[in-house]
Amino acid sequence: xxxxxxxxxxxxxxxxxxxxxxxxxxxxxxxxxxxxxxxxxxxxxxxxxxxxxxxxxxxxxxxxxxxxxxxxxxxxxxxxxxxxxxxxxxxxxxxxxxxxxxxxxxxxxxxxxxxxxxxxxxxxxxxxxxxxxxxxxxxxxxxxxxxxxxxxxxxxxxxxxxxxxxxx
Numbered sequence: 324x325x326x327x328x329x330x331x332x333x334x335x336x337x338x339x340x341x342x343x344x345x346x347x348x349x350x351x352x353x354x355x356x357x358x359x360x361x362x363x364x365x366x367x368x369x370x371x372x373x374x375x376x377x378x379x380x381x382x383x384x385x386x387x388x389x390x391x392x393x394x395x396x397x398x399x400x401x402x403x404x405x406x407x408x409x410x411x412x413x414x415x416x417x418x419x420x421x422x423x424x425x426x427x428x429x430x431x432x433x434x435x436x437x438x439x440x441x442x443x444x445x446x447x448x449x450x451x452x453x454x455x456x457x458x459x460x461x462x463x464x465x466x467x468x469x470x471x472x473x474x475x476x477x478x479x480x481x482x483x484x485x486x487x488x489x490x491x
Contacts, residue, residue: 355429
């Protein structure tokens with residue numbers, strides 16, 4: 324699949340088929356996430372993959388959602404392992420965002436859907452998944468075969484609205 328086609332056509336999927344996602348496909352998606360760039364190449368991230376239906380129900384509840392997908396992935400980061408700029412700006416959330424973007428595009432390329440979940444109770448999520456401090460859960464996504472069809476992204480600002488040359 325051509326990269327720009329994936330970027331243009333990848334959409335947030337909220338309804339999934341019950342079809343099992345084979346481990347090989349999950350591993351390809353995780354490989355895409357693993358290869359994401361990170362500040363100073365620190366790679367402070369890790370992933371928890373849930374396929375147990377009861378665990379997925381608990382995670383959905385922690386997000387006040389009713390996601391029914393065969394897989395749920397939590398994107399985790401250890402802030403203590405991330406790069407910090409001289410002005411103390413921490414980049415662990417950026418690193419997590421980059422892995423999530425790669426994960427979503429990798430999933431789309433494999434015919435799978437994702438949806439970035441940021442609104443969830445982190446402490447409940449960590450307890451459900453056995454995640455210990457200092458690890459943080461930055462995002463979650465259901466993963467599965469879409470049960471809904473969406474067209475290309477259309478509600479984006481024009482390039483002229485967001486690009487500035489030389490100065491703002």
